[in-house]
Amino acid sequence: MVAEVDAERFQLLQNIDSIIGSSYKLPRVMRKIYKEIKKVFDTSNFYIAIYHPEDNSISFEIYTIDGKELSEDSRKLSGGLTEYVIETKKPLLLNRDIKKFCRRHRIKHKDCDAKSWLGVPMIYKNNVEGVMVIRDYEKYDRYSRADLSVLMSVASRTALIVANTRLIQGEMERAKQLSLMNQIARRLIRSLNIDDICSSVTKSIIQKFKNYNVSIFLIEDDKLVLRKLSRGFRAEIPGDLKLNFGQGIVGNAALSGKTIVANDVTKESRYLSFAPTTTRSEVAIPLKISRRVIGVLNIECNEVNAFNSDTVKILELIADRLSAALHNAKLYQDAVNYARDLTVSSAITRLLISPLEFDDVLDRMFEVIIKKIGVANIAILLIDPEKKELYIRASHGYSQHIKKKIRLKIGKEGICGYVAATGKPYYAPDVSKVSFYISGKHSIKSEAAIPLKIKGRIIGVLNIESEKLNAFTEQDIRLFSMFTAQTAIAIENARLFDETKSFSLTDGLTKIANRRYFELMLDNEFRKARGYSRPVSLAMIDLDDFKKFNDHYGHPAGDKMLIHIARLLKRSIRDTDFVARYGGEEFCVIFPETDSSPALKIAERVRKAVKNNPVQLKGGGTKGITVSIGVATYPVNAFSPDELVRNADKAIYRAKRLGKDRVETV
Numbered sequence: 001m002v003a004e005v006d007a008e009r010f011q012l013l014q015n016i017d018s019i020i021g022s023s024y025k026l027p028r029v030m031r032k033i034y035k036e037i038k039k040v041f042d043t044s045n046f047y048i049a050i051y052h053p054e055d056n057s058i059s060f061e062i063y064t065i066d067g068k069e070l071s072e073d074s075r076k077l078s079g080g081l082t083e084y085v086i087e088t089k090k091p092l093l094l095n096r097d098i099k100k101f102c103r104r105h106r107i108k109h110k111d112c113d114a115k116s117w118l119g120v121p122m123i124y125k126n127n128v129e130g131v132m133v134i135r136d137y138e139k140y141d142r143y144s145r146a147d148l149s150v151l152m153s154v155a156s157r158t159a160l161i162v163a164n165t166r167l168i169q170g171e172m173e174r175a176k177q178l179s180l181m182n183q184i185a186r187r188l189i190r191s192l193n194i195d196d197i198c199s200s201v202t203k204s205i206i207q208k209f210k211n212y213n214v215s216i217f218l219i220e221d222d223k224l225v226l227r228k229l230s231r232g233f234r235a236e237i238p239g240d241l242k243l244n245f246g247q248g249i250v251g252n253a254a255l256s257g258k259t260i261v262a263n264d265v266t267k268e269s270r271y272l273s274f275a276p277t278t279t280r281s282e283v284a285i286p287l288k289i290s291r292r293v294i295g296v297l298n299i300e301c302n303e304v305n306a307f308n309s310d311t312v313k314i315l316e317l318i319a320d321r322l323s324a325a326l327h328n329a330k331l332y333q334d335a336v337n338y339a340r341d342l343t344v345s346s347a348i349t350r351l352l353i354s355p356l357e358f359d360d361v362l363d364r365m366f367e368v369i370i371k372k373i374g375v376a377n378i379a380i381l382l383i384d385p386e387k388k389e390l391y392i393r394a395s396h397g398y399s400q401h402i403k404k405k406i407r408l409k410i411g412k413e414g415i416c417g418y419v420a421a422t423g424k425p426y427y428a429p430d431v432s433k434v435s436f437y438i439s440g441k442h443s444i445k446s447e448a449a450i451p452l453k454i455k456g457r458i459i460g461v462l463n464i465e466s467e468k469l470n471a472f473t474e475q476d477i478r479l480f481s482m483f484t485a486q487t488a489i490a491i492e493n494a495r496l497f498d499e500t501k502s503f504s505l506t507d508g509l510t511k512i513a514n515r516r517y518f519e520l521m522l523d524n525e526f527r528k529a530r531g532y533s534r535p536v537s538l539a540m541i542d543l544d545d546f547k548k549f550n551d552h553y554g555h556p557a558g559d560k561m562l563i564h565i566a567r568l569l570k571r572s573i574r575d576t577d578f579v580a581r582y583g584g585e586e587f588c589v590i591f592p593e594t595d596s597s598p599a600l601k602i603a604e605r606v607r608k609a610v611k612n613n614p615v616q617l618k619g620g621g622t623k624g625i626t627v628s629i630g631v632a633t634y635p636v637n638a639f640s641p642d643e644l645v646r647n648a649d650k651a652i653y654r655a656k657r658l659g660k661d662r663v664e665t666v
Contacts, residue, residue, distance in 0.1 A: 009150045012040045016157045026050070026165045030061035033158055037132075040150070045114075045135040047072070049082050050162065051128050058082065058130070080109030081119060085131050091120040093148050095141040111135060116142035120151045122159035129162040131155075184318060192332040194218075197325045198228035201297070201318060206230055209311070211301055213279070217243065217250055218287075218295040218326070224254055233300075236275045240430065240469060248272030250296045253284035257293050260284045261312060263305045278302040285316055287323040297322060362394035365487055369464070370396060376467045377441060380452075380491070381408070381416050382460040390416055390461060397465075402440050414438040416461040419449040423458050427477050429470035446471045450480045452488035459488060507581040509559055510566035518580035518588055522641045525578075525592050529634055537591040537599035537633040540648040541569070541606065544626045544660040546585040557617055561625060564615040572609045573602060588648075596633040596665060603629045603663045611661065626661035628652050637666050 015036045019029060030048055037043060047063040059074040077083045084107060085092050094101055094117040102112040111117060111133075119133040132155050136142040184204045202214040213232040217224040224243040245255045249270050253260045262268040263281045271282065279300040287295040297319045301307070307315075362380055369378055377397035381390040390408040392398070408414045411421030415437055419426050427448045431437045437447070444465045452460040462484050466472065472480075505517035513521070522538070529536040543549075543565065550558040562585065569579045569587060578590040589606070591599045607629055614624035630651025638644035647666045655664040 008040050012036055012150070013153055013157065016154055016161075019161060026162065026169070027061055029161055029165055033154070033161070034062045037154060041134055041147070042136075043134065045137060047133050048130060048158075049133070050130040051086055053127075058086075078109075079107055081107055081111045081117060082109075082131050082133060085119045085121050085133075086128050089121050089123060089126075089128055091118075091148055091152055093118050093143060093145070095143060113137065115140045118143040118148060118151065120148065120155040122155045122162060124156075124159040124163040127163070129159040129166075132158070184321060192329050194227070194326060194329045194333065197322065197329055201322050202228050202230050205299065205315070205318065208314075209299075209301075211303065211306075213300045215250075215298045215300075216295065216322075217254070217298065219254070219293065224250060224296060227295075236273070236277045236279075238274060241274070249282055249284045250298050253286050253296050253298075254293050257286050257288065257291070259286065259312065259316060261307050263307060280304045281306040283307045283312060283315060285312075285319040287319055287326065289323055289327045294323060294326060362491070366394070366396045375464050375471075376444065377463075377465040379463045380460060381406075381420075381463060383410065383420060383458065390414075390420055393460070398440060406440060408438070415447055415449045416463050419451050419461050420458055423451050423453065425450045425477065425481055427472065429472075441465070443467045445469045448472050448477060448480055450484040452484055452491065454488050454492050459492065462487065507566075510563050510581050512566045512570065513578065513580035515580065515582055518578075518582060518590070519641070521578050521580070521590055522644070525590055526634065526641050526644075528592070534593045535595040535633055535635065536644075537594045537596060537631060538644050538648045539589040539591070539599060539603045539606070540582065540630045540645070540652050541587040541589070541603075542628050542652050542656075543585040544628055544656075546625070549623070549625060553617060553623065557623075560617070561615050561623075564613075565610060565625075565627075568609045568613055569606060572606045577602070588645075594633075596631065596636060599631050599633060600663060600665065603631050607661065607663055628655035628660050629663040630655060631663065631665045633665075 016033055019032045019036075034043070034046075034048065037046070043064055044067040045065060048061045049058040050061055051058055055076070057074055057076045060072040063070050063072040077086065081092065081102070084105060094114075096115075098114055098117055099112050102108070114135040114137050116136040116139060117133070118135075119131055121128050122130040122132065132151060134143065134147075134151070184201065198216045202216065205212055205214050212230075214228070214230040215226060215233055215237065216228040218227045219225070222245075224245070224247075226237070226239065226241040229237060229239060243251045243254075245251050249260050249262055249268065249272065251272075252270050260270070261281075261283045262271060265271040265279055265282055268282075273279070280302055281304055282298065282300045285297045285299075286293045287297060297315070299307075299315060365380075366378055369375065375397075377395065379395035379398065380393045382393045383389075384391055384407075387407075388410050390410060392403045392406055395403055408417040408420075410417050413436070415426055415428060415431075415434060418436060425448070427446075428434045428437065429446050431439075431444060431447050445468055447463065447465045449464075450462045451458050452462055462480065464472070464480065505514060505520075506512070507514040525536045528534070543561070546558065546561075549561065562581075565587065566579070566581065569589065573579060573589055574591075576592055577594075578592070580588055580590075582588045589602075591602065594602075607627055610627045611624065614622040616622050630648045630653075632638055632644050632647035632651060634644055637647045651664045651666050654666075655662045658664065
């Protein structure tokens with residue numbers, strides 16, 4: 001039996017030797033080693049911890065509890081049994097009194113609850129590469145000296161594998177960094193977006209030099225404007241920073257056109273800080289096109305003497321590539337902006353001459369702006385002249401709650417209220433600095449508002465918001481101002497078109513739908529009824545003895561009665577029903593998806609409402625009237641819209657013959 005165990009353990013060591021050089025990926029190698037160890041040891045509670053001296057932490061490649069393999073987070077050394085093995089560089093075998101050992105050495109860790117514990121360091125050239133640990137939470141005296149010896153042999157071989165794998169990975173990483181430097185140049189030449197170019201360079205530098213912070217300044221309006229800032233700088237440098245030429249190391253590099261290296265900023269009079277900082281050295285490299293400075297690449301480090309000559313040469317090479325890429329991007333962006341302006345202007349012009357409804361005009365305009373410029377929120381706010389308020393007529397990006405909630409007092413509330421009162425465009429690159437700004441969405445950082453005018457009369461405001469600070473350029477603002485005049489005309493034309501359409505479908509006297517609108521709705525409801533095999537009912541309503549009423553009280557009184565009846569009808573029917581004036585003293589009601597029985601009940605409710613609510617006539621006194629109502633239903637009484645109307649009319653005549661003031665059906 002002993003011979004068999006020894007043979008197994010000898011085979012284990014041979015198998016692990018064969019793993020050496022099989023892969024340069026550490027997780028894959030550790031997985032192979034673990035599979036071999038499982039053949040000899042009970043690895044129900046086992047782990048392999050890799051030690052990282054650069055940050056004094058350990059990570060777990062293999063970690064099992066009760067036979068289940070788990071994912072264990074990396075951690076800093078925290079005084080556990082594993083850390084004890086790393087610090088002493090010696091194996092540790094504990095078969096009893098583990099808690100006592102932990103108390104004596106001030107060790108606080110969950111492994112202190114084990115009954116038996118065996119941990120061996122993985123040492124190569126006197127450096128600890130990691131630790132292998134086997135635990136048993138149920139049995140004392142679980143591990144022998146022989147177990148310790150075998151595991152030490154496994155650990156020493158594993159240490160060699162880890163060290164070699166790390167060496168290979170280190171070489172590969174250095175090769176990647178060199179490759180990355182070549183990629184920077186290729187990417188910069190291909191990129192035509194200024195922000196993307198700055199981001200790419202910043203990211204690449206940080207990948208190459210991990211303890212660097214990067215900022216990129218570009219010249220705009222005789223100022224050095226911060227365009228990119230790496231994360232490490234965000235607590236130290238304001239995001240909207242602008243520097244004068246000659247201000248700080250960056251400003252002096254721009255002024256002189258030469259690279260400035262300050263390997264100890266405490267001894268550099270030109271060094272400029274904006275908050276408590278960890279910076280100890282700085283290099284500022286001017287970005288130039290044909291000797292003309294267009295910006296500055298600025299790098300800072302928390303170490304003294306961080307920038308040797310080789311490093312500066314690499315950074316200057318990157319700066320040269322960055323300068324060329326930015327110049328190309330600027331030329332391209334100018335051409336794109338010109339083409340965009342033409343496209344937007346043309347699109348708005350087409351909207352002007354198209355016979356679109358009001359909402360369609362606004363939707364199309366939003367599509368143009370969002371597609372061509374890119375914004376977070378956009379809204380058209382129109383003036384309510386009676387309340388002297390702005391309300392959102394159409395928008396993109398706002399919730400329904402915000403759209404219903406916002407009503408801005410002109411001249412008193414919000415940037416849009418200010419613009420509506422002054423009639424002048426207003427741009428807030430940072431809304432937090434505008435005292436009269438009213439927040440719609442908390443993520444908004446900048447806002448532009450342009451008045452919409454017709455013949456000098458302000459009809460509303462075009463409002464555009466972004467989640468970026470200083471999101472819009474001067475060219476953007478000019479573009480907004482250019483097409484708001486066209487947009488105002490388009491909105492006014494569309495509004496007039498809507499009004500004309502409304503007049504053509506509305507009865508001028510009663511302000512309810514007219515016969516033409518009724519016929520359109522009835523055809524539509526019939527199509528739905530046929531398509532979904534559902535009923536639709538129709539009530540035709542005729543005022544009893546209306547001619548006598550007109551003859552006795554006059555046509556103005558008759559008109560008042562018709563208006564009164566229309567209001568009663570609207571109050572008596574359901575929200576889903578449709579009421580219209582059919583002609584003369586005749587009205588009609590469409591009952592969608594309603595069969596005969598409920599339609600008759602609603603018609604009876606209408607009849608009672610008319611009978612019990614007389615109209616107040618001019619000169620005093622009230623006068624009532626009654627109605628006769630005929631009801632027909634598809635598919636019981638008719639199979640077409642015309643037949644439904646005819647049969648409802650027949651039902652009216654029946655009601656008249658039976659004494660009027662009643663509801664009948666065919």
